[in-house]
Amino acid sequence: MANVVLKKEIKDPEEIRAEFWKVFSDYFIKAADYLGWKEQIKRTIDCANGVGAHSMPEFNKILSKYIDAELVNTSDHDYLNK
Secondary structure, three states, X not given: OOOOOOOOOOOOOXXXXXXXXXXXXXXXXXXXXXXOOOOOEEEEEEOOOOHHHHHXXXXXXXXXXXXXXXXXXXXXXXXXXX
């Protein structure tokens, strides 16, 4: 297992969510641009009424130039992820 050193103590996971999506989407955008991605594709993403229901809307906004994603099964069923 790798040793991980945090630069600061994280008290609220929401604090890092936006930064995670920005970094992750930046890599996706760089790859898409490098590959010459020119057309927006339409996809349906099943969020499985779980963690995807919380995180995919933000990712969807960031990548809307590349992917027109219809999100399904986005109900908030917290018990699925406990």
